[in-house]
Amino acid sequence: MTKTLEFWFDFSSPYAYLAAQKIDDLAARAGRETLWRPFLLGVVFGVTGNGPLTRQPIKGDYTRHDLERMARYMDVDWHMPDKFPIPTQHAARAFYWIDKDDPDTAKKFARVAFNAYFARNIDISPAQTVLNIAAGCNVDPDVLGPALQTPEAKQALRDRTDEAMKKGVCGSPFFIVDGEGFWGSDRMWMVKKWMQQGGW
Amino acid sequence: MTKTLEFWFDFSSPYAYLAAQKIDDLAARAGRETLWRPFLLGVVFGVTGNGPLTRQPIKGDYTRHDLERMARYMDVDWHMPDKFPIPTQHAARAFYWIDKDDPDTAKKFARVAFNAYFARNIDISPAQTVLNIAAGCNVDPDVLGPALQTPEAKQALRDRTDEAMKKGVCGSPFFIVDGEGFWGSDRMWMVKKWMQQGGW
Numbered sequence: 001m002t003k004t005l006e007f008w009f010d011f012s013s014p015y016a017y018l019a020a021q022k023i024d025d026l027a028a029r030a031g032r033e034t035l036w037r038p039f040l041l042g043v044v045f046g047v048t049g050n051g052p053l054t055r056q057p058i059k060g061d062y063t064r065h066d067l068e069r070m071a072r073y074m075d076v077d078w079h080m081p082d083k084f085p086i087p088t089q090h091a092a093r094a095f096y097w098i099d100k101d102d103p104d105t106a107k108k109f110a111r112v113a114f115n116a117y118f119a120r121n122i123d124i125s126p127a128q129t130v131l132n133i134a135a136g137c138n139v140d141p142d143v144l145g146p147a148l149q150t151p152e153a154k155q156a157l158r159d160r161t162d163e164a165m166k167k168g169v170c171g172s173p174f175f176i177v178d179g180e181g182f183w184g185s186d187r188m189w190m191v192k193k194w195m196q197q198g199g200w
Numbered sequence: 201m202t203k204t205l206e207f208w209f210d211f212s213s214p215y216a217y218l219a220a221q222k223i224d225d226l227a228a229r230a231g232r233e234t235l236w237r238p239f240l241l242g243v244v245f246g247v248t249g250n251g252p253l254t255r256q257p258i259k260g261d262y263t264r265h266d267l268e269r270m271a272r273y274m275d276v277d278w279h280m281p282d283k284f285p286i287p288t289q290h291a292a293r294a295f296y297w298i299d300k301d302d303p304d305t306a307k308k309f310a311r312v313a314f315n316a317y318f319a320r321n322i323d324i325s326p327a328q329t330v331l332n333i334a335a336g337c338n339v340d341p342d343v344l345g346p347a348l349q350t351p352e353a354k355q356a357l358r359d360r361t362d363e364a365m366k367k368g369v370c371g372s373p374f375f376i377v378d379g380e381g382f383w384g385s386d387r388m389w390m391v392k393k394w395m396q397q398g399g400w
Binding site: 056193 | 247251258265273370389390393
């Protein structure tokens with residue numbers, strides 16, 4: 001069985017957007033499969049007492065500058081969204097609904113959604129926008145639309161967010177390899193080392 | 201004139217302790233001189249609304265594990281202090297008092313103080329402990345002791361903490377090269393790249 005690299009993120013997390021650009025390559029080079037795992041960071045913030053970095057004095061300015069600098073370094077398209085942060089439950093529910101049968105399409109959907117929000121300044125919080133993005137990934141919006149409103153779809157996301165907290169996911173992005181957690185896009189070098197060496 | 205690498209830190213910051221192990225080497229390899237700059241992180245927390253990582257649910261557990269793992273990776277002595285965090289104004293005032301005339305001894309004092317706290321579990325908050333550490337660095341405690349109580353020594357630290365916030369220092373450790381700020385020990389790779397390339 002292929003070993004995995006779990007990639008936990010919120011669709012409204014800019015550092016997760018950056019990490020999403022290279023997480024699959026990182027895993028592939030280590031012979032691992034990624035499991036993309038969106039969750040609701042706001043729920044975790046409710047427990048940890050944190051909030052969006054951009055809203056904090058001094059740190060907000062630093063973060064905005066750092067994101068722009070990091071995107072330039074990574075040569076990734078970047079535009080700080082006018083509306084930030086946003087609710088992401090529709091995007092995350094859609095992800096898991098697609099993921100049930102087709103993880104590859106779910107990842108594609110997630111990449112397009114991230115890109116729409118953080119490169120093209122499109123607010124991806126409305127259900128209709130999520131459906132449009134899904135349609136672009138060959139997911140039938142007439143099926144997905146009603147599915148997102150079901151108790152099952154809502155529960156699936158709640159379960160994943162609970163799972164995140166049980167696993168110690170304290171922010172976004174958060175990576176887990178062989179039970180070992182790493183928080184932050186700037187820890188991907190450590191994830192790589194851990195996969196190569198099996199720990200230290 | 202030699203270019204500098206500013207190293208801003210609080211003596212109670214574990215990630216700053218880790219960064220302190222290699223900041224001078226990092227600077228030296230880039231032909232730069234370090235300016236060690238202790239400040240009072242609690243004052244900055246008062247503005248940003250943050251608090252010690254270890255006190256936050258989920259994130260506290262992560263941080264304790266991460267510190268132990270990072271120290272092992274770096275092969276640095278590590279013992280999470282029983283008393284954490286601690287007030288560090290005596291250590292920081294002592295640093296600047298020594299630094300006025302002898303920056304090298306001030307750095308040595310800072311390294312010994314960090315090591316006492318994070319490797320040997322010694323509470324370095326009492327003035328007497330700070331004086332003992334200074335004495336071990338050939339600083340006369342009978343001169344330093346009274347000096348730490350002067351309005352000048354107190355003001356010097358307040359001024360540095362104000363300077364930190366004006367420069368955008370939002371946490372500890374924080375590095376500044378050529379006006380560009382980098383927050384966190386896990387950004388030292390970026391500081392290195394920035395010094396090598398002069399930005400990107």
